[in-house]
Amino acid sequence: xxxxxxxTFNGLVSGAFYxxxxxxxxxxxxxxxxxxxxxxxxxxxxxxxxYVLLSEAGVPFWAALVIMPVGLGxxxxxxxxxxxxxxxxxxxxxxxxxxxGLTLILQDLVKLRYGVQxxxxxxxxxxxxxxxxxxxxxxxxxxxxxxxxxxxxxxxxWVLTRTRIGMVVRAATERPDLxxxxxxxxxxxxxxxxxxxxxxxxxAGVLAAPMRAVNPLxxxxxxxxxxxxVVIGGLGSIFGSVAAxxxxxxVQAWGEAxxxxxxxxxxxxxxxxxxxxxLWRPAGLFGREEAPA
Amino acid sequence: MTNTVDTPTDASRSTPPSGLIAVAxxxxxxxxxxLAVGLAVAAWLPNGLxxxxxxxxxxxxxxxxAVDLLLGxxxxxxFGHAAFWGTSAYVTGLVAIHAGLPxxxxxxxxxxxxxxxxxxxxxxxxxxTGIYFAMVTLAFAQMVYYVANEWRSVTQGENGLQGVxxxxxxxxxxxxxxxxxxxxxxxxxxxAAAWRIVHSPFGxxxxxxxxxPARARALGYPVHRYKLTAxxxxxxxxxxxxxxxxxGHRFVSLDVLHWTTSGKAVIVVVLGGIGTLWGGVLGAALVxxxxxxxxxxxxxxxxxxxxxxxxxxxxxxxxxIWGSVAAxxxxxxxxxx
Numbered sequence: 001x002x003x004x005x006x007x008t009f010n011g012l013v014s015g016a017f018y019x020x021x022x023x024x025x026x027x028x029x030x031x032x033x034x035x036x037x038x039x040x041x042x043x044x045x046x047x048x049x050x051y052v053l054l055s056e057a058g059v060p061f062w063a064a065l066v067i068m069p070v071g072l073g074x075x076x077x078x079x080x081x082x083x084x085x086x087x088x089x090x091x092x093x094x095x096x097x098x099x100x101g102l103t104l105i106l107q108d109l110v111k112l113r114y115g116v117q118x119x120x121x122x123x124x125x126x127x128x129x130x131x132x133x134x135x136x137x138x139x140x141x142x143x144x145x146x147x148x149x150x151x152x153x154x155x156x157x158w159v160l161t162r163t164r165i166g167m168v169v170r171a172a173t174e175r176p177d178l179x180x181x182x183x184x185x186x187x188x189x190x191x192x193x194x195x196x197x198x199x200x201x202x203x204a205g206v207l208a209a210p211m212r213a214v215n216p217l218x219x220x221x222x223x224x225x226x227x228x229x230v231v232i233g234g235l236g237s238i239f240g241s242v243a244a245x246x247x248x249x250x251v252q253a254w255g256e257a258x259x260x261x262x263x264x265x266x267x268x269x270x271x272x273x274x275x276x277x278x279l280w281r282p283a284g285l286f287g288r289e290e291a292p293a
Numbered sequence: 294m295t296n297t298v299d300t301p302t303d304a305s306r307s308t309p310p311s312g313l314i315a316v317a318x319x320x321x322x323x324x325x326x327x328l329a330v331g332l333a334v335a336a337w338l339p340n341g342l343x344x345x346x347x348x349x350x351x352x353x354x355x356x357x358x359a360v361d362l363l364l365g366x367x368x369x370x371x372f373g374h375a376a377f378w379g380t381s382a383y384v385t386g387l388v389a390i391h392a393g394l395p396x397x398x399x400x401x402x403x404x405x406x407x408x409x410x411x412x413x414x415x416x417x418x419x420x421x422t423g424i425y426f427a428m429v430t431l432a433f434a435q436m437v438y439y440v441a442n443e444w445r446s447v448t449q450g451e452n453g454l455q456g457v458x459x460x461x462x463x464x465x466x467x468x469x470x471x472x473x474x475x476x477x478x479x480x481x482x483x484x485a486a487a488w489r490i491v492h493s494p495f496g497x498x499x500x501x502x503x504x505x506p507a508r509a510r511a512l513g514y515p516v517h518r519y520k521l522t523a524x525x526x527x528x529x530x531x532x533x534x535x536x537x538x539x540x541g542h543r544f545v546s547l548d549v550l551h552w553t554t555s556g557k558a559v560i561v562v563v564l565g566g567i568g569t570l571w572g573g574v575l576g577a578a579l580v581x582x583x584x585x586x587x588x589x590x591x592x593x594x595x596x597x598x599x600x601x602x603x604x605x606x607x608x609x610x611x612x613x614i615w616g617s618v619a620a621x622x623x624x625x626x627x628x629x630x
Contacts, residue, residue, distance in 0.1 A: 035424050083608055092424040093370050094607050097563065100556050101603025108596035221435070224552060228432040231425060264443045271436035275417050278429065282420040 002136045007257040008250065013142045015249020016149035020204040021226045022233065022241035023156060024197035029235050030173035031193040033092050034084060037099040039201050040223025041106040042072055046205020047214045048110055051121050061124040061210070068206045069199040076198025077191050085190070103220065110216040118213035145207050152200075153242050160238065169193060173236075228274045234287020244285065248273065331571070335477060342582070344469035348541040349581045351473070351480045355534030357561045357573030358487045359527045364559065365568030366491050367523045368503030369419070372427040373434030374531050374558050376414065377407035379550030380437060381532030382539035386454040387447070389540060395461050397479060400536030407532025408525050410437070415524030419517050422506070431552060438550040453546035457539055469541075476537050483533045484574070490526060491570060499523055531558075553596070560603050565613050572615030579614075 021039055028036050049068045053059035059067065079102075087094045127141040160166035171179040172186040180186055205219070212218060225248075233244030248270050256266035277285060339347040356378055363369045385403030388394055394402075418429045441448045448454065459466040466472045490496050502509040502516050510516050539545045548554060557580065565576030580599070587595050606613070612620060 035428065083604070086608060090611075093427065094611065096370075096372075096424055096427055097559065098604055098607045101560070101600040101607065104553070104556075104596040104600030104603065108594040108600065112594045112597070220552070224431055224435045227428040231421075231428055231432065235425070264440060267439045267443070268436050271432055274429070274432055278417045278420050 003257070005136050006138075007253045009138055009142070009146075011250035011253025012246060013146050013249070014253065015246035016146055017204050017208060017222070017245075018226055018229050018249055019153060019242045019245030020149055020200055020207075021223070022229050022245040023153060023238065024200035024204075025226065025230055026233075026235055026238045026241040027156075027169075027200075028194055028197035029230075030238065031169060031190055032080075032084070032088055032095075034088060034095040034099070034194075035092060035227075035235070036197070037096055037223065038102045038106065039099075039197075039226070040219030040221075041103040042076065042198050042201040042219070043205040043208070043222065044110070044216060044219030045072060045106065046202035047121075047209040047212070047218060048114070048205075048216070049202070050206045050209045051119050051214045052114075054121065055119075061206075064209075065203070065206050069203040072202035073195040073199030077195035079198075080191050080194040084194070088190075103223075107216050107220065114216065116216060118215040121209040121214055123210040141210060145211070148207065152203075157239070165189070225270055228270045230284075232270075232274050232277045232284060234284025237284065237286035240284060240286025331574075335481070339470050339473040343585070344473050345541070346581060346585045347473050348469055348476065349538070349585070350578045351476060352534045352538040352541060353558075353561065353577035353581050354574040355480055355483045355537070356531050356558050357565065357577045358484055358570060359529075359531035359534065360558045361562045361565075361567065361570055361573045362487055362490065362527045362530065363523060364562055365570070366496060366503065367499045367520060369422070369520060369524070370424075370427045370559065371418075371430045371524070371527070371555075372552075372559060373414070373430030373432070373555050374527075375550050375552065375554035376430075376434035376437040377411055377528040377531040378535035378538070378554065378558070379441070380410050381407040381535035382545045382549045383441065383448055383454065385536035386457040386539045386545040389457050389460065390454065393458070393460060396459055396466075396475075396540045397461070400479065400533060400540065403536035403539070404529050404532030407535065408529040411525045411528030412521070415521045415528070419520040419524065431555065434550070434555055435552060438547065438552070441550050442547060448545075448547075451547060453544055454539075455544055457543045457545065459540055459543065472541065476541070479533065479537065483530050487530055487570060490523075495519075495522070556603075557599060560599070560606065563611070563613055564602065564606050566616030566619070567613060569613065569615035569619065572613050575614050 021043060025036060025039055028034055028039075046068045049071070050061065050064040053064050053067065054061070083098060084095055087098060123141050127144050130137045130139050131143050158166075160170055168179070168184055168186070169189060171182075171184070172189065176186055208214075208218070226245075229244045229248050230241050232248065233240035233242075235241065251269055251273065252266050255269045259265040281287075335351075338350070342350075356374070359377075360371060360374050363371050381400075381403035383403075384406040385396075385399045388402045389396060389399040392399070414430065414433045418426055418433070421429055442450060459472060461475060464475075466475055491499075498509065498514055498519055501512075502514065502519055506516055509519075535549060538549070561576040561580050562573045563576075564572075564579065565574065566572030580602070583598070583602075584595055587598055592598070610617070
């Protein structure tokens with residue numbers, strides 16, 4: 001029983017990373033119709049930035065948790081203004097290719113400067129140790145990540161459903177032309193929303209630094225899994241992306257624990273689930289039906 | 294028709310999807326002249342370049358044409374074609390090592406394996422279109438990568454398959470120069486097959502599906518089945534390239550299945566010109582040559598350059614080389630009329 005709780009907890013923690021990345025992808029996709037391949041690279045930059053700030057300038061984790069998302073968010077906004085927005089009127093495939101190219105560039109820039117070996121990042125002292133939940137105890141840091149991620153998702157959900165900005169973003173996501181016809185300047189929100197999505201990826205990166213190996217390639221493999229996650233959840237649906245993120249984290253952790261004789265299972269299970277979803281509900285679990293093609 | 298998930302905005306509906314360029318119709322004598330020039334260059338290539346680089350160019354040309362068959366002529370961007378290129382490379386290598394067959398047969402076995410793998414992946418992927426198709430193919434290719442990585446008893450994991458023989462009825466093909474001429478007929482056959490597919494009634498239906506899937510459906514064409522057939526054919530041609538690549542390098546590493554390989558294949562096509570078929574061959578030649586030059590001059594961050602090419606091509610040069618030249622020729626011809 002305690003083993004099950006342990007696995008479930010670990011699944012939710014890794015699911016939190018999927019959820020944060022999928023959330024950013026979904027918000028950006030909704031507003032710009034851009035599938036941002038570089039999302040994984042920004043996650044990596046978040047983790048690497050935290051590492052560099054600590055080791056070269058002595059900036060603590062808590063400061064990095066603010067500096068990196070804001071800094072990367074601004075970088076993302078600059079990027080959106082500079083190149084991405086030139087291509088948003090074209091087929092989304094072009095921006096996918098563009099951000100793929102950016103991923104290669106960002107990865108190699110970091111590799112060139114810091115090499116490919118993983119760097120350790122110490123858990124902040126406030127969050128070291130573990131929390132006792134009676135029957136089991138969990139590392140404090142992981143409890144913090146889970147709580148923080150859930151809080152963030154709820155906050156984003158609140159902003160999207162309960163504020164005027166959220167209303168505009170949702171309306172623009174679903175019916176951009178109609179929203180414009182109501183006299184709302186949709187274009188004004190595009191850049192901030194892109195920056196926000198990138199900021200979320202950077203934040204996930206900083207959170208990952210103390211518990212995952214910090215290296216230039218950490219984002220690339222992750223982002224492909226996140227793509228599968230958003231296909232499962234339905235990229236058009238923000239709730240679906242987050243739910244699928246946590247769900248896949250859970251399924252992976254259980255697969256790893258109870259099918260440990262087959263190491264392949266935990267790595268490939270997300271793709272098997274994706275195959276099943278494509279068979280059963282091609283638009284994703286929470287996505288809208290596509291027109292027949 | 295209801296508002297779709299996959300179609301970006303209503304504005305982009307009225308323009309042709311993906312901004313794809315139709316094949317420019319040049320007069321007959323121009324096309325024969327181009328064909329003659331192309332064949333002459335192919336025959337001369339290993340005299341002007343390192344033969345090993347020339348071999349790589351041939352393999353990548355097949356890969357690019359396979360990707361363009363989907364991207365340019367069916368309107369599907371596969372971002373997971375490394376799965377077919379790489380699977381064929383491994384199967385070819387294993388068959389050549391263990392069965393000792395002549396290499397063309399081993400390559401054929403590899404390409405068939407790639408085509409077989411393309412059936413389930415294609416069946417699932419064609420349920421989505423546009424950007425989702427790219428994400429789904431990318432994800433399945435990553436799955437194939439993980440399987441190859443874990444299945445060490447067969448693939449040797451990170452060590453790779455070593456010592457793939459270049460067996461051909463006892464003919465000595467250790468010199469890349471002669472090996473180039475040994476594979477040239479196979480590559481030309483593959484390219485001719487792609488050309489034949491595009492210019493067949495089947496290919497015209499594919500273009501019709503690309504431009505207006507709803508109309509193709511209304512006319513009674515089973516759209517999914519057409520797309521799947523194109524996907525499998527494309528997987529086979531990519532497999533031909535991958536198998537030859539394995540024999541050419543006498544070595545297969547996990548790189549052949551990596552997502553960067555899939556991405557490189559797409560950018561080679563975009564650089565050459567989407568929907569131009571031969572543009573991909575040009576793109577392959579340029580990118581392979583450039584990467585060889587970079588690694589020869591000791592430049593480590595090749596991704597920086599390929600990534601830079603990606604960004605520049607997509608932002609400034611979406612028509613690609615062949616597309617730009619064709620558009621120019623078209624304009625000149627129109628002015629003369």
